[in-house]
Amino acid sequence: MKKLIAIIMTITLLAAVLAGCSSKKEAGGDAKAQSVEFPTKSINMIVGYSAGGSTDIFARLVAKYLEDLWGQTVVVTNVNGGGGAIGFTQTLQNKPDGYTVTISNGASLTIGASGNVDFTYQDFDNLGRMIIEDEVLLVSKDSPYTSLQDLIEDAKTNPGKLKVGFAGLGGFTHLAAAKFINDTGMKVGNIGYGSGSEAVVGVMGDFVDFCMQQPGEFASQFEAGELKALAIMSDERHPSDALANIPTAKEQGVDFATYQWRGISAPKGLPEEVKTKWEEALTEIANNPEFQAEVEEILLARVDCITGDEFESWLDSEDAWISPLMKELGLTEEK
Known part of the structure; x- marks a missing residue:
């Protein structure tokens, strides 16, 4: 009788282990099954300025190439006001899932350094600087x-x-x-x-x-x-x-x-795979000769793309002269 009970317990234990392995495989699977599918729906690109300006033109140009690359609609939304501050604020109110981004530029640094808003460029995942416009x-x-x-x-x-x-x-x-x-x-x-x-x-x-x-x-x-x-x-x-x-x-x-610049940023906290897909897409667009020609012809600018950590480090170096200069000029609100 004891042998029978032991056999039954052994069989039960093996069944539990096998079931556990099966459910782990289903839940996790291989690396391919775990990968994030992105994008699977339209992208909202927020522009903190009115339609027709350089930032808006840049956004619509990038949106066109993203649509060709990803096969998804990119909706450009103009949210004018506060020198870009309202657009940045609205962007940060969205989930960090990669489906809402904004056009970052020099104002990303100056607005945050002013102390008039409750965010800085560090509250974004800064995905890539795409173009520079010479002063x-x-x-x-x-x-x-x-x-x-x-x-x-x-x-x-x-x-x-x-x-x-x-x-x-x-x-x-x-x-x-x-x-x-x-x-x-x-x-x-x-x-x-x-x-x-x-x-x-x-x-x-x-x-x-x-x-x-x-x-x-x-x-x-x-x-x-x-x-x-x-x-x-x-x-x-x-x-x-x-x-x-x-x-x-x-x-x-x-x-x-020195020069003005324009790029793409998103609310901080994007999944790493989504960040990578954005960075790869921006790099591919920047390397496209047709995009380069349009940037030069339409915006009289030049493509100079940096992404990820390199972009973040460059922003830090820009902030290193912008923030002190704003304080020197009395343009920073003390909190």
């Missing part, structure tokens, strides 16, 4: 300055004589201009405008002596001969024929480079 220093067609050194020397010799125009107090172009002014030791007055195009008009009308803007804000006026470009703030000259003759600051003995 160009502009003067009017009748300006007496013919080189960057001419402008710098006059501003040093006559403190407060010159005025710089910029778009948006505390915005990226303001900070880029302020950094240039600080680094070169210039002493100038400041006049803020509501947009980059308004700052360009201010230069053309001689209301300000110079400004720094991305090509998309001034290309037509420059081609029409209404503006002179003294320097492009890049390590190399612009690839487009229209801007190729603008010398870099470094060519003129001024060691300075």
Whole structure:
């Protein structure tokens, strides 16, 4: 009788073990079965600015290539307000599942550093920087300055004589201009405008002596001969024929480079496999010659893609000069 009971218990135990193995295989399976299927539905791409601007155009360009790559619809949603802050805030209200992303740019750093919002760029999974837009220093067609050194020397010799125009107090172009002014030791007055195009008009009308803007804000006026470009703030000259003759600051003995940029970010906490799929997709798009040609032609920008940890480290290096400069300029709200 005892032997019979022992046999029954052994059989029962084996059955339990086998059932456990079977259920583990079903629940976990091999690596292929465990992989996340992504994307399986449409993507919402939030743009924190109105339709028609450079950020919106960039978003719709990336969306087109993502749709071709993934076979899913990418819906571009414009949420204007707060210089991008409302769009970033709305993005963070969504689940970190990869189906809601936003267009990140210089404002991702400046808005967070201002202290006026309860988030920073570190509250996002920053997936990739896709393009850069060079800052160009502009003067009017009748300006007496013919080189960057001419402008710098006059501003040093006559403190407060010159005025710089910029778009948006505390915005990226303001900070880029302020950094240039600080680094070169210039002493100038400041006049803020509501947009980059308004700052360009201010230069053309001689209301300000110079400004720094991305090509998309001034290309037509420059081609029409209404503006002179003294320097492009890049390590190399612009690839487009229209801007190729603008010398870099470094060519003129001024060691300075900065640029606006645009990329893709998502609420922090994405599954690793989803992050990887996003990073691989952005890299593949960036390497597409057709995408590169459209970026240069439509946005007068250049593709310069970095993803993942490299992108995060680069953002840290940008924040390292932006946050202190904002405090120095009194643009940070103390909490």
